[in-house]
Amino acid sequence: MAEQKKILLIASHASSLVRFRGDFISHLISNNFKVYTAAPDYTEKNIKDLKDRGAIIIEFNLQRTGLNPINDFKSILELKSIIKNNNIDLVFPYTVKPVIYGSMAANMAKTPVISLITGLGFAFTGLTAKARILQRFNENLYKLSIRKNKYIVFQNKDDYQLFLDRNVISKKQPVAFVSGSGVNLKQFKFLEKNPTDKVRFLLVARLIKEKGIDLYLKAAQILKEKYPKVEFHLIGAPETSPTAISQEELKELHEKSVIVFHGLQRNIEEHLHKNDVFVLPSYYREGLPRTTLEACACGNPIITTDSVGCRESVEEGVNGFLIEPQKLDPLVEAMEYFIKNPEKINEMGINSRKYAEKRFDVNIINQDLLNLISNVI
Template identity: 40%
Template structure:
């Protein structure tokens, strides 16, 4: 039998769904991957091919709503699915969810699953204003059509599920499941010692890993860093990520200014984030909304306390005062105050870091998350 995953960016398939596909392949399923321009990502492409997976290219613009381009995406995906004849399809991110699911329905793929790993700025704005733009109305309508054709929908936090119900995007008859994010392989993210200063004390070194989008709280992170540096100039602020083709992206000039003014130490885009986490003592994600942040889970697995927002997909990772602190969305002063707690009480860093690791092992282990998804998709061991 054949299992197919539809995505909008090949490297993310390996990074976020690699362990899931590995587990499915071990059950005896033939694994297929649909993504735009896969051969442009040579290393990831070769890794997936060497794993025995079949990789297929589809035309897809990651951003924008060009009707002609999107219809082409739908039709090419449909023709490929008719040729491959998968028994199961899992689609995630906006365009694969919409066009991958609709194409699978047209191609009569028996089992069609959707995974929401985050909702993005289109859904963030509706919560802020409670008003729909023309663009939002279109996107919500397309989601509604795709969801109606799905066999089951996975969400990574209860808030996203409740929002979809509130917006009437989900039929009451469509099965839904909440999973604990994408999970993290705790065996790959070992607890490492904290960085120390010249006196042998734990260094107050903060880190944020994200695509450089405003709704990831990048600006709030920098503004809080400015406040902290006025009182505690030795504090370090690290930033890992890249400027995305996204309406919410910060500008290159903004980033250059922050670096030039020595506010942040910019690492650029990293394929392996572990060195950056090892160089930090506290992880910070002031995001406006997440599915469940993978970077938070990776930092927690390496024994780092977390400061994040009391927002969907963020609040689930932190028990207030236990493994970190929660702050309101867009609240720079509160964010700086939470940072200062670790500076004034450095002993909390190690104590809360231990709790982060424990929480990751108990709830967010990728193998536990994948076990739930495999069961909910009805996949069975074909090798038995």
């Protein structure tokens, strides 16, 4: 048997290694790669899930938000040591800080990198003065870190174009594109919908304003008055972000039966099957939201914004609707369409599943990534 090549996946959340990269890790291991995973703050469950797949766990220190040059430089040096000490053959970082610091560390260790841009987040929205300052700062960090990478993988063409326009990378840089992290079509099974006049909407996201949570809550209040039977479900963990939605507001709306607030949930596919239409009014700079891919696979029509990343999951009028970001009226109108035309829910849901099979099958995406890795090592 050929010698196992060693790949280091670097993440900012240990949980994302299971939820977003679990199938990829299994795919790499089944193709005779030795997989190491580096992240901060593993839980016992994360460790068990990853070890069960065959991964080797490494914990490192990373301040996920904010900027502290001393701590950040320590993270880079720590990653360099991990790469050198384990004789890593290829580094595969994803999300902002792991891509920047992981690429810097790998360059210092003279180890090839394939970096995955999973969305540019709040800093690249340009919505506030702080965001614009962060964008310029992050652009410079990306320029310093990723220019030598063997491939930069994007989840949408908009992010690639922005990197070209802002001179972060050049047209000579090798790039590739994948449709998000993909979705396991066996896990997220298709179930036909049988909607009645009690249409159920669902939003699953981080509970921050940029994800459109406040718009969803306002739409729920407007529509609940007109259609008392309709339900508005919301899933997400409490947030400490400056733009977090207040838990008091969520509790109050839940107690008034305007929304059904579930907090953090692990069994997302069950909730997708129980509900009819998936809603994500995000104006965050997404890569390609995993939740919309899962909703497509389960057979939910999608209402999301005609904005970066989000628009990739909808064929307008076929499996859902694209609405203008940060606008309440188009959201209410799109939701009301399904309340008035419940027979369209199953029809568009079937189209969602077909679209997922065509574009978002995790096996296709993982094989595309494996081909890139094989080209490099």
